[in-house]
Structure formats: C-alpha cells, structure tokens
Amino acid sequence: MSRNVLLSVAAAGVAFAAALPAMAAVPSLAPVVEVVQSAVVAIEVEPVALPVARDEPKTLPRKSPFDSDSFFKREFGQHLPWPPGVPAIPDDQLRKHGGSGFFIDADGHLVTNAHLIGQGRDIRIHTTDGDVLEATVIGQDRQSDIALLKVDVEHAVPYVTFADSDAVRVGDWVFAIGSPYGFRGTVTTGIVSARGRDIGAGQYDDFLQIDAPINRGNSGGPTFDLTGHVVGVNTAIYSPSGGSVGIGFAVPSNTVRLIVADLMDDGKVDRGWLGVQIQPVDKDLAAALGLDESRGAVVTDVSEGSPAAAAGLRPGGVVIAVDDTPVRGARDLARQIARTAPGEEVALTIWRDGSEDTVSVRLGRRPGADLAAHPATPEGPDLGLQLGQDDGDGAVIEQVQPRSPAAAKSLLPGDRILKVDGIPVADANDATSRLTEAWKSEQRFVVLEVARGFEIRFVALRLRHA
The missing domain is CATH 2.30.42.10 (PDZ domain)
Known part of the structure; x- marks a missing residue:
C-alpha cells in the first residue's frame, strides 16, 4: 500500500473520529454508585410448602416470540411469564430463595418483583449496613410483576427515586445493582438495547431491554440511569443456560410508579x-x-x-x-x-x-377474581389463580402465580375453567364461589374441568394439606 493511500486512510479515520459525539472517556460510575447503593437491598423469602408435581413438563408461554428450544427465564430459572412446570417442592420441604429490591421512600417502603415474593411466608430484608429486617407485603400486581413491601424502621432509610422512562433512549448507558447468586451489592453496566419489548409475559408487556448482565438474584433490583434515578425494575432474562447472555428485561419506571401508587392506596391495582x-x-x-x-x-x-x-x-x-x-x-x-x-x-x-x-x-x-393475592386465609383457598370473565361459559385464567398449586399442575393463562367438581360454572365469580365453598367445607382436593383450545382435561388441585 502506498504512502499516499495510508495517509488518506489515516485522514479518513481522524475525520470519522472527529464526527463522533464526545464520548471518548466514559466517566467513572463510582460517585453515583456510592450515592444509590445503600438504597438497594437483598431479599430472602421462605415460601409456603406446595404440592408435588413431578410429572408435569415445562412449557414455554404460548405467545413466546422465540422458538421452543429457547428459554425465557426469570432470575430463578423459571419460564416466562409464570411457569407451568416449576420444580416440585415436597409437602414437608421448604426452600428459601432470594432476590433484590430497593427503598423508594425514607419510611421503609420498597419495591421488588411479585414473582419473587409469591406466597412467601417470611420475608427478610438485608441492608448494606448488615441489618436484617422483617418485611410485610403491602400489595402485589402479577400482571406487571411488581410488589410493594414495607419494613418498620426507627430512622429514615436511604432511598432512590424514579426517572421518566419515556425519555430513555436506545443506546443510553445504564447500570444495575442487585444480588446475583447471593453476591450482594453487585454492580453491572450496559446500555438500553430496545424499548417496548413484548416477551409473552402478559397483555401489558412493555419492557425495556438492557444488556447489563442480570442473573439469578438480580430479580426485583433496580436499573439506573447515569444520574442515579431508577429507569426500570429487573424482572426477566432470555437465556438458554440460566445465566446472563446480555438480554435482560426491566419493567419501565413510569409503569412501576403508577403500580406503586395504586398499591400504596389500597394494596391492589384496579385497571x-x-x-x-x-x-x-x-x-x-x-x-x-x-x-x-x-x-x-x-x-x-x-x-x-x-x-x-x-x-x-x-x-x-x-x-x-x-x-x-x-x-x-x-x-x-x-x-x-x-x-x-x-x-x-x-x-x-x-x-x-x-x-x-x-x-x-x-x-x-374488569370482572374477575383473584384467588392468590395473599397467603391462604380462612376466607378462601390460595391456588395461585387470577380469573377473568369469558365470552362463553366458564372462567378464563388470566394469571398463574409462580410456585403455586395451579402452576404445579401446569395451568396456563388462557385456559378456561368449565366445571368445578362436576358443576358447570358461568363465570369467574361463580368459579370463585364454588372453590371457596369447597375450601370452607374442608375438602382436600377440588377437580377442575379445564379447556385449552379444543382439548379438555381434568385437573385435581390441592386445597389444603392433611
């Protein structure tokens, strides 16, 4: 190559570099991380025991945009949106699991994922200064996968605020803080890869896609912009192996803000x-x-x-x-x-x-009924189902709570309950009434006749343990 050609190439490179935005030196994140890190917590949850379901296969969401050989996984290895075949938990076995969350005010309110909390019996919050606090559930919204918790505090706690996620652009730098695999306070960085992602988790899908590494234990933790404001809540990853491959999904902060305000009001979300x-x-x-x-x-x-x-x-x-x-x-x-x-x-x-x-x-x-908003009480069973009206006879399953009796039996959103113990049900309210009656009569099991497309099958759900 001649000297003139080399000079021309070099000149073109200089011109191209000069045309780029001023981004040669990416600033250190240390100052902003030091400000927000103390507001991020590790969450430990002890679930209730669930019935065994060893013979139920795992399946992908029916509307997954990816092929059947791939896995959408939440941070605890579950399929999105709510797994029909989560690993079985024997009746006599309890298993702790953990994730992340963050304080949103000085009074001790914090945000995390609903799929992390689920039917948790004991929820403990581990702060960065070593305190372990008991948390109560203010409310959960499974359709957005957001949960609001509260800890009693004697003094103000550090907290973070939400950014305007509508202003977030593809290519913006972000960083996530959480407890992947139990390594608390881990910081990872990346960019916003896409907006408005529909991943088959529900009818309101509108996720931010980020490439900051997210792994098991990051679930419920925040993704920040470079000013230290929360742009999203980490909730899911796409992974063939269970670990991060640079495709993560976060609930946008503007969605979280609305959900939290509703939960703060009365513990539920009315749409x-x-x-x-x-x-x-x-x-x-x-x-x-x-x-x-x-x-x-x-x-x-x-x-x-x-x-x-x-x-x-x-x-x-x-x-x-x-x-x-x-x-x-x-x-x-x-x-x-x-x-x-x-x-x-x-x-x-x-x-x-x-x-x-x-x-x-x-x-x-919206007509319907929620049979798993809180742990089981004398007023009704905890089956892990949210039901909605159907245009015909029966009650449509709108959401399935992870690690619930319904999830263990591979019930899916979109399935339609036709009968409860052989008695036809007209709608969601009718189905809820019959299930509650069975619970109050101290039945151990209830048999559902369930339609999925043109296929009808019988499902026995455990209402209570012996």
Whole structure:
C-alpha cells in the first residue's frame, strides 16, 4: 500500500473520529454508585410448602416470540411469564430463595418483583449496613410483576427515586445493582438495547431491554440511569443456560410508579375495562379499511353488558386514539385502557367506513377474581389463580402465580375453567364461589374441568394439606 493511500486512510479515520459525539472517556460510575447503593437491598423469602408435581413438563408461554428450544427465564430459572412446570417442592420441604429490591421512600417502603415474593411466608430484608429486617407485603400486581413491601424502621432509610422512562433512549448507558447468586451489592453496566419489548409475559408487556448482565438474584433490583434515578425494575432474562447472555428485561419506571401508587392506596391495582376483543391492523387490513398506515386496533367483538357495548361500539371499528393519544397497536390500546382508573371517562377515536368518529366511554372495573393475592386465609383457598370473565361459559385464567398449586399442575393463562367438581360454572365469580365453598367445607382436593383450545382435561388441585 502506498504512502499516499495510508495517509488518506489515516485522514479518513481522524475525520470519522472527529464526527463522533464526545464520548471518548466514559466517566467513572463510582460517585453515583456510592450515592444509590445503600438504597438497594437483598431479599430472602421462605415460601409456603406446595404440592408435588413431578410429572408435569415445562412449557414455554404460548405467545413466546422465540422458538421452543429457547428459554425465557426469570432470575430463578423459571419460564416466562409464570411457569407451568416449576420444580416440585415436597409437602414437608421448604426452600428459601432470594432476590433484590430497593427503598423508594425514607419510611421503609420498597419495591421488588411479585414473582419473587409469591406466597412467601417470611420475608427478610438485608441492608448494606448488615441489618436484617422483617418485611410485610403491602400489595402485589402479577400482571406487571411488581410488589410493594414495607419494613418498620426507627430512622429514615436511604432511598432512590424514579426517572421518566419515556425519555430513555436506545443506546443510553445504564447500570444495575442487585444480588446475583447471593453476591450482594453487585454492580453491572450496559446500555438500553430496545424499548417496548413484548416477551409473552402478559397483555401489558412493555419492557425495556438492557444488556447489563442480570442473573439469578438480580430479580426485583433496580436499573439506573447515569444520574442515579431508577429507569426500570429487573424482572426477566432470555437465556438458554440460566445465566446472563446480555438480554435482560426491566419493567419501565413510569409503569412501576403508577403500580406503586395504586398499591400504596389500597394494596391492589384496579385497571380500567373496556369490554372488547381486538386484533392488530396489518398493512393489508389497513389498506382494505382505508387507513393510511398500519395503526390502531380493530374491534372484533364487544362483550354484552360492557362499557363498550353501552357506548355503542361495534365490531369492525378501529380504535386509533384514546384521549387524542395515538394507538400504535392492539397491545398499546390494552395498556392505555389499563392505565386509566375504573369509572373514568375516555374519548375513543374510531375509524369506520372511511371517516373518524369520537365516542365517550366510561370505563368499568374488569370482572374477575383473584384467588392468590395473599397467603391462604380462612376466607378462601390460595391456588395461585387470577380469573377473568369469558365470552362463553366458564372462567378464563388470566394469571398463574409462580410456585403455586395451579402452576404445579401446569395451568396456563388462557385456559378456561368449565366445571368445578362436576358443576358447570358461568363465570369467574361463580368459579370463585364454588372453590371457596369447597375450601370452607374442608375438602382436600377440588377437580377442575379445564379447556385449552379444543382439548379438555381434568385437573385435581390441592386445597389444603392433611
């Protein structure tokens, strides 16, 4: 290569380097880590004993975007969203497991993952200064995988605050703090790899994808921006082996902020309910309906007696905006409605027959029942199920709590309970009533007739131990 060519290449390299943003020297994270690290804690949970289920295979979520040879795993090696085949726990055996969390105020409230807490009997918080504190559960929201805990403190504790996750950009530097494999206070760094990830964990999926190494024990811990504000709560990893491969997922801080405020109020999350079935709008459907691009969510069915029915919504219309906020797709509509409290009125922009129309809808409270919000009490069984209404007969399983009797029997979100002990159930409330009656009558088992697609099977759930 001639000297002139070498000089030209060198000059081009200098010009390219000069054109890059000023990022040659990445600043040390030590100053900000020193400020926030004391607010991050290790969490130790002692679960209740569960029935044995050794013959149930592990399966991926049916809507997983990855092939069946891959694994989506939470930090404790479970499949996403809630595993139908978690490792069996004998009746006489208890197993401790651990994760991470962080204080959000000086009074001792802290945030972690709901899948970590589950049905935990004893929850202990290990602080950076060596204190071990007993925590109580204020509330859990399984659909977002966020739990709010509280410890009694005699003095103010260090805490961190949330960032605006809507302002986070792909490529932004972040760092995570947690207790991977029990190594407390571990700091890892990376960038935001993607936004709005749908990983098949639920209908409200909207994860930040980060490449900061996250492993077992990081679950429930924070991911920070470079100013020391929390941009997300680490909740899942993609891993063929169980260890980090640089693909982690965090619940965005703006979502966490809303969930925590709701849990702080009354220990539960109330989401708005519209009462429609929807599907995405692809390019061909958009062209057929006269839309300029693929956007919105087309209504395929309207539930009888729902807020949507009362407002006059009909199948075939496309919801393209909620309160003037554009709807990007079906999941975006579900998230926007869920973020609105029951009883509030929203303005839906509907595209139908080549023109827009605005319809006001007062949202309702989603029908359904939760059979695992807290550990079992004399008022009802702890089966690990959250039920919802079905358009036909029966009760649809919306969520399955990890390490629960329902998870041990491989029940999945989307399964439909048709009968309880041979008696048909009309809806979620009916199913809940019959299960509670069986519990109060001191039955040890209850037999469910469950439909999954065109397949029907019988499942025996343990209500209590001998």
